[in-house]
Amino acid sequence: MNELKPKRGVAIIGIGITKFGEHWNLGLKELAVQAGTKAVEDAGISGEDIQLVVGGNMSSGLFTGQEHEAGLLADYLGLNPIPAIRTEGACSSGGLAMRVGCLAVASGMYNFVAVGGVEKMTDVYGPQATTALSGAMDYETEAYFGATFPGIYALIARRHMHEYGTTRKQLSLIAVKNHRNALHNPYAQYRKKITIGDVEKSMMVADPLRLLDCSPITDGAATVILAPADLARKYTDTPIYVRASAQASDTLSLFSRRSITTLDATVYAAKEAYRQARLSPKDIDFAEVHDCFTIAEICAYEDLGFTEKGKGGKLIEEGETEMGGKIPVNASGGLKAKGHPVGATGIAQIVEIVKQLKGEAEKRQVKNAELGLAHNVGGSGATATVHILSRDR
Amino acid sequence: MNELKPKRGVAIIGIGITKFGEHWNLGLKELAVQAGTKAVEDAGISGEDIQLVVGGNMSSGLFTGQEHEAGLLADYLGLNPIPAIRTEGACSSGGLAMRVGCLAVASGMYNFVAVGGVEKMTDVYGPQATTALSGAMDYETEAYFGATFPGIYALIARRHMHEYGTTRKQLSLIAVKNHRNALHNPYAQYRKKITIGDVEKSMMVADPLRLLDCSPITDGAATVILAPADLARKYTDTPIYVRASAQASDTLSLFSRRSITTLDATVYAAKEAYRQARLSPKDIDFAEVHDCFTIAEICAYEDLGFTEKGKGGKLIEEGETEMGGKIPVNASGGLKAKGHPVGATGIAQIVEIVKQLKGEAEKRQVKNAELGLAHNVGGSGATATVHILSRDR
Numbered sequence: 179m180n181e182l183k184p185k186r187g188v189a190i191i192g193i194g195i196t197k198f199g200e201h202w203n204l205g206l207k208e209l210a211v212q213a214g215t216k217a218v219e220d221a222g223i224s225g226e227d228i229q230l231v232v233g234g235n236m237s238s239g240l241f242t243g244q245e246h247e248a249g250l251l252a253d254y255l256g257l258n259p260i261p262a263i264r265t266e267g268a269c270s271s272g273g274l275a276m277r278v279g280c281l282a283v284a285s286g287m288y289n290f291v292a293v294g295g296v297e298k299m300t301d302v303y304g305p306q307a308t309t310a311l312s313g314a315m316d317y318e319t320e321a322y323f324g325a326t327f328p329g330i331y332a333l334i335a336r337r338h339m340h341e342y343g344t345t346r347k348q349l350s351l352i353a354v355k356n357h358r359n360a361l362h363n364p365y366a367q368y369r370k371k372i373t374i375g376d377v378e379k380s381m382m383v384a385d386p387l388r389l390l391d392c393s394p395i396t397d398g399a400a401t402v403i404l405a406p407a408d409l410a411r412k413y414t415d416t417p418i419y420v421r422a423s424a425q426a427s428d429t430l431s432l433f434s435r436r437s438i439t440t441l442d443a444t445v446y447a448a449k450e451a452y453r454q455a456r457l458s459p460k461d462i463d464f465a466e467v468h469d470c471f472t473i474a475e476i477c478a479y480e481d482l483g484f485t486e487k488g489k490g491g492k493l494i495e496e497g498e499t500e501m502g503g504k505i506p507v508n509a510s511g512g513l514k515a516k517g518h519p520v521g522a523t524g525i526a527q528i529v530e531i532v533k534q535l536k537g538e539a540e541k542r543q544v545k546n547a548e549l550g551l552a553h554n555v556g557g558s559g560a561t562a563t564v565h566i567l568s569r570d571r
Numbered sequence: 572m573n574e575l576k577p578k579r580g581v582a583i584i585g586i587g588i589t590k591f592g593e594h595w596n597l598g599l600k601e602l603a604v605q606a607g608t609k610a611v612e613d614a615g616i617s618g619e620d621i622q623l624v625v626g627g628n629m630s631s632g633l634f635t636g637q638e639h640e641a642g643l644l645a646d647y648l649g650l651n652p653i654p655a656i657r658t659e660g661a662c663s664s665g666g667l668a669m670r671v672g673c674l675a676v677a678s679g680m681y682n683f684v685a686v687g688g689v690e691k692m693t694d695v696y697g698p699q700a701t702t703a704l705s706g707a708m709d710y711e712t713e714a715y716f717g718a719t720f721p722g723i724y725a726l727i728a729r730r731h732m733h734e735y736g737t738t739r740k741q742l743s744l745i746a747v748k749n750h751r752n753a754l755h756n757p758y759a760q761y762r763k764k765i766t767i768g769d770v771e772k773s774m775m776v777a778d779p780l781r782l783l784d785c786s787p788i789t790d791g792a793a794t795v796i797l798a799p800a801d802l803a804r805k806y807t808d809t810p811i812y813v814r815a816s817a818q819a820s821d822t823l824s825l826f827s828r829r830s831i832t833t834l835d836a837t838v839y840a841a842k843e844a845y846r847q848a849r850l851s852p853k854d855i856d857f858a859e860v861h862d863c864f865t866i867a868e869i870c871a872y873e874d875l876g877f878t879e880k881g882k883g884g885k886l887i888e889e890g891e892t893e894m895g896g897k898i899p900v901n902a903s904g905g906l907k908a909k910g911h912p913v914g915a916t917g918i919a920q921i922v923e924i925v926k927q928l929k930g931e932a933e934k935r936q937v938k939n940a941e942l943g944l945a946h947n948v949g950g951s952g953a954t955a956t957v958h959i960l961s962r963d964r
Binding site: 182183184185186205207229231236237238239240242243244245246247248249250252253257258259260261262263264265266267268274277278280281282284285286287288289310312313314315316317318321322424425426427428429430431434442443446447556557560561 | 575576577578579598600622624629630631632633635636637638639640641642643645646650651652653654655656657658659660661667670671673674675677678679680681682703705706707708709710711714715817818819820821822823824827835836839840949950953954
């Protein structure tokens with residue numbers, strides 16, 4: 179990876195998020211406008227101060243027939259003629275938007291950048307959501323032959339169980355934890371406590387993954403307002419600083435990888451993020467990780483360096499990633515229970531970390547939250563982004 | 572617009588492009604790899620030097636079922652684990668990729684950035700190309716009611732004729748010029764001379780626009796390699812410098828605009844580009860403009876400031892935008908004759924301007940080409956990008 183440094187530091191001065199769930203009466207633009215206006219208000223600026231919009235969205239084309247999503251956002255947010263750029267990297271589209279926003283501020287070309295993510299996945303006009311999501315795979319080598327994401331992650335889960343002795347119970351504990359955390363998140367899609375028994379009795383989707391191992395189909399949007407670190411204190415007493423913005427790639431096809439139980443894109447992105455922030459995994463106080471399936475959270479523990487390879491299952495079983503554990507993970511409820519509007523997820527993770535760092539997470543507040551990490555994955559790991567945020571510059 | 576300046580200058584050190592046309596035996600990845608490897612070779616670097624890929628693509632999801640296009644590029648170019656970001660802004664997706672590439676280099680975070688654009692529009696699995704392209708409109712207010720792009724631009728043409736006396740012949744002259752220019756472009760889709768009579772006898776598509784007023788459906792890809800201006804001379808004796816990288820937005824819906832004959836996004840983006848480069852329209856020696864329909868080129872003349880509002884038709888009629896005229900436009904053949912693989916178009920324009928500035932455009936060489944402008948439009952003008960390139964910093 180490169181040894182280069184940003185020319186300017188970047189801070190977050192405002193956040194906004196919609197309720198995640200099934201919004202049968204809200205479309206792409208209504209969701210994005212709701213989150214966007216909240217963020218602008220939170221930043222204490224006016225829409226006219228915004229100089230660039232970056233909008234993460236995976237598949238509004240396949241879901242709703244609407245491409246040109248960032249232009250749509252600028253339009254309905256009343257921000258014309260300011261420029262708007264859509265980023266897409268499957269379920270990491272939000273993480274990519276955050277990265278482009280950071281590049282834009284660091285470049286010196288823009289001071290105030292609204293970075294949003296939005297996805298409208300229910301009430302779609304086209305193919306079923308699972309078919310659209312298959313676009314994140316290598317279409318010619320995977321989707322064309324009928325692979326779906328639950329199937330792909332089931333392969334990862336089965337192999338992880340085989341190689342490292344990861345258990346059914348450990349998978350279930352991820353879902354139980356994330357549902358428990360979401361009880362205290364008013365924006366979460368599912369605020370319903372579940373037990374290990376509930377997970378293990380839920381419908382089989384792709385062996386060994388059951389319904390309650392899977393994140394849901396969700397509508398939602400989230401926005402953050404970025405500003406140069408040097409200017410941030412003019413707008414808020416509690417700016418949150420971006421200490422690292424990193425990304426890496428891997429093959430789209432699972433079969434092309436050196437190991438299907440390691441998401442190399444996460445490994446490389448994390449390494450680069452720790453380098454940028456001059457930190458190591460043990461410095462991180464809490465994290466929002468990409469638990470699109472329960473097995474994905476276990477892999478993330480390992481690939482982000484929170485534990486050794488193969489010991490992710492043990493980490494959850496020992497309670498280390500629970501609230502009050504060594505490193506609470508997915509205090510928000512994660513993709514599993516907060517919901518997973520794919521293009522919005524990366525920004526929603528940033529929103530949660532900002533709330534935690536500002537001490538505004540109410541009943542799900544992580545204690546002594548000084549350094550938070552956001553981990554967003556596209557597809558089965560062809561793209562991963564890692565951001566590290568902090569109250570200190 | 573902002574008065575900010577990039578922290579580092581940006582230069583282009585390599586270019587690559589595929590033949591534009593119907594590639595029945597090449598898919599998204601083959602096209603992108605062909606253009607990408609050519610550009611890397613042209614830059615005299617190796618793939619390992621690349622630190623970031625930015626890939627413009629409008630609608631691979633709707634066209635081919637494949638999202639996650641930039642990840643796919645990095646994968647098949649053998650560039651993992653380097654990060655890859657897809658940008659989308661309808662037919663300006665390439666222009667947006669160029670902008671993100673410039674931000675990335677200017678930010679100090681990346682030195683060598685491969686910026687590509689690709690679209691696979693023939694042999695598609697999903698809806699017809701025209702339906703997919705409608706995703707660039709406001710779906711709920713335009714596409715849903717049956718509007719298509721020829722229809723939208725026909726409204727613009729009809730109103731332009733009504734307001735400014737623009738004639739059928741003037742529209743035809745655009746097509747005739749661009750086809751004549753494409754005769755000398757080996758990468759062009761149509762290398763066939765046409766006459767005013769041919770245009771006016773061609774099939775009516777959306778009155779007043781006939782078949783030969785319309786750009787075609789095209790497969791193709793293009794790539795440029797960016798580097799910091801300060802390092803560029805280490806890699807090439809003839810770096811081309813990015814003097815301006817600008818963008819603006821307008822409403823997606825035509826009916827929401829103050830005037831349907833002016834593309835305000837172009838007006839604002841051009842103004843910002845001239846400000847960045849400290850130039851005025853009369854300083855520009857030649858341009859590649861977004862002639863998705865003949866009327867669009869006439870509007871571009873006016874909106875970019877090459878002539879007064881309403882006098883675009885006169886400009887072509889007086890031969891000023893012909894080769895050898897005051898400001899040759901679309902020496903490449905433009906979208907009309909070179910072809911219009913929507914996500915690749917913005918980068919293909921940059922490739923042409925680099926060739927012209929380096930004096931490598933052979934029989935279509937513009938004389939005294941010192942300053943070139945690229946103008947890329949998304950939809951009916953909700954997004955526009957303007958880049959100004961030069962042999963001098």
